[in-house]
Every structure is written in C-alpha cells, then in structure tokens.
Amino acid sequence: MYIFLLFLVSLIWGSTFFIIKDTVTTVDESFIVFVRTGLAFFALLIYNLLKNPQKIKQKKAFFYGTILGFLLASIYLSQTIGLKFTSTGHSAFITGSAVVIVPFLLFTLFKHKIFKIDLASVGIVLVGLFFLTYDLETDINIGDIITLITAISLAFHIVFAQRFVKKADAGIIVLYQFMGPWWQVLWPLCLPTMVYQKFL
Numbered sequence: 001m002y003i004f005l006l007f008l009v010s011l012i013w014g015s016t017f018f019i020i021k022d023t024v025t026t027v028d029e030s031f032i033v034f035v036r037t038g039l040a041f042f043a044l045l046i047y048n049l050l051k052n053p054q055k056i057k058q059k060k061a062f063f064y065g066t067i068l069g070f071l072l073a074s075i076y077l078s079q080t081i082g083l084k085f086t087s088t089g090h091s092a093f094i095t096g097s098a099v100v101i102v103p104f105l106l107f108t109l110f111k112h113k114i115f116k117i118d119l120a121s122v123g124i125v126l127v128g129l130f131f132l133t134y135d136l137e138t139d140i141n142i143g144d145i146i147t148l149i150t151a152i153s154l155a156f157h158i159v160f161a162q163r164f165v166k167k168a169d170a171g172i173i174v175l176y177q178f179m180g181p182w183w184q185v186l187w188p189l190c191l192p193t194m195v196y197q198k199f200l
Contacts, residue, residue, distance in 0.1 A: 017088040020080055029080040033181055036076065041178035048175055061172035064164035068173065069180015071157040076181055078149035086143025089135030094147040096129045101155035109159065 023032060048056055055061075083091050100122045106112035164173055 014092065017083070017092050021083045021088050021091075024080055024084050029077060029084070032080055033073070033076045037072070037178045037181045041175065044171075044175040044178065048171065055169055055172050056175070058169055058172050060168040062176050064160075064168055065173040065176025066180055068157060068161055068164065068177040071153050071160070072177055073181030074153035075150050075157060078146050078153065082143040082147035082150065084143065085141050086147060087135040087138040090138055090141075090144050091147050091150075093129050094144060095150050095154060097126065098151040098154035098158065099125055101151060102158050105155055105159050 020032065045056075079091060079095060082094075103112070103114050103118050103122060107114050161173075
C-alpha cells in the first residue's frame with residue numbers, strides 16, 4: 001500500500017513539471033508557490049481541526065515542520081524559477097538526482113555507511129533518470145544551475161523528514177511544512193504594495 005502511495009505521489013509530482021512550465025511564463029514564480037502551498041496548508045489545517053484540533057499544538061511538530069518548510073520553499077522557488085529558463089526534461093532530471101545526493105548526505109551528517117549496493121543503485125537510478133527525462137536538444141543553461149538548488153534542498157528535505165517523522169506526528173509536521181513556504185513568499189508579494197502605499 002505504501003509503495004502504491006509513493007508511486008501515486010511520484011506520478012502527480014511528475015505531472016506538475018509541465019503545468020508549472022506553462023504557468024511560469026505568465027504568472028510570477030512567488031505567486032505560484034504562494035497559491036500552491038497556501039491551498040495545501042489550509043486544506044490540511046481544516047482537516048486537522050475537524051479530526052483532532054489538539055494535535056495542532058504540538059511544539060515538536062511545529063519546530064520540525066518549520067525546518068522542512070524552509071527547505072520546501074527553497075525546493076519550490078528554485079524549481080519554479082529554473083523552469084523559466086530550462087526544459088521540463090532538464091528540470092526533472094536534475095531534481096530527480098536528489099536521490100543520488102541522499103546517501104552521501106547521510107554519510108556526511110550521520111555517518112551512515114555507504115555500501116556497494118547503494119552506489120550501484122545510485123548509478124542505475126541516475127542512468128534511468130537520464131533516459132527517461134533528459135532533453136538532449138536543450139543546452140545546459142542558467143535554469144539548470146538554479147535547479148541544482150532544488151536537488152540539494154530536496155536531498156536535505158528527504159534526509160531530515162525521514163528522521164523528524166519518527167519524533168513527532170507526521171501529519172502535523174506536513175501541515176506546518178506547508179505553512180513555512182506560504183509565509184516566506186507572502187511578504188515578498190506584499191512588499192511592493194506596502195512600499196507603494198508608503199511613498200506614493
């Protein structure tokens with residue numbers, strides 16, 4: 001069941017590349033992230049308020065969710081901005097390469113051993129991603145470099161999320177995770193209006 005859910009998440013996540021690529025040509029990147037995370041946050045907030053409002057008060061979940069929220073903001077913003085300059089194939093390949101970074105992060109931060117099977121798996125995944133997603137017709141560009149931030153942030157997100165969900169309620173962590181990027185992109189969106197009202 002869990003494998004099916006992970007597959008479903010990957011399927012939905014993969015489909016967003018094309019949607020964001022088309023949307024980012026006419027809509028501000030920050031606004032896209034603002035709406036995207038805002039809808040998720042309020043939907044989860046309503047769900048948790050109806051199901052068990054006491055859980056929302058968990059301080060550990062708030063703390064862990066806030067950390068993951070900063071990483072999620074970095075993931076969404078860099079990926080969305082990167083899609084303005086690169087192809088969906090390049091973006092998907094570079095973002096997916098986060099799985100290659102994860103074992104090395106685990107080794108660096110938590111001294112997890114890297115076995116030969118891990119290196120072999122990383123190699124297979126990287127080759128598979130290349131053939132599935134990479135766009136040979138598009139040259140390496142600034143969008144690819146920006147999307148590298150996405151891959152690195154995503155790798156950190158995977159590593160920390162795996163540890164955090166064992167220490168606090170996963171559902172509440174996810175709730176606060178979406179609140180993080182929503183607030184982070186709210187003030188840049190409001191700042192021009194605030195400056196305009198103050199000085200004009």
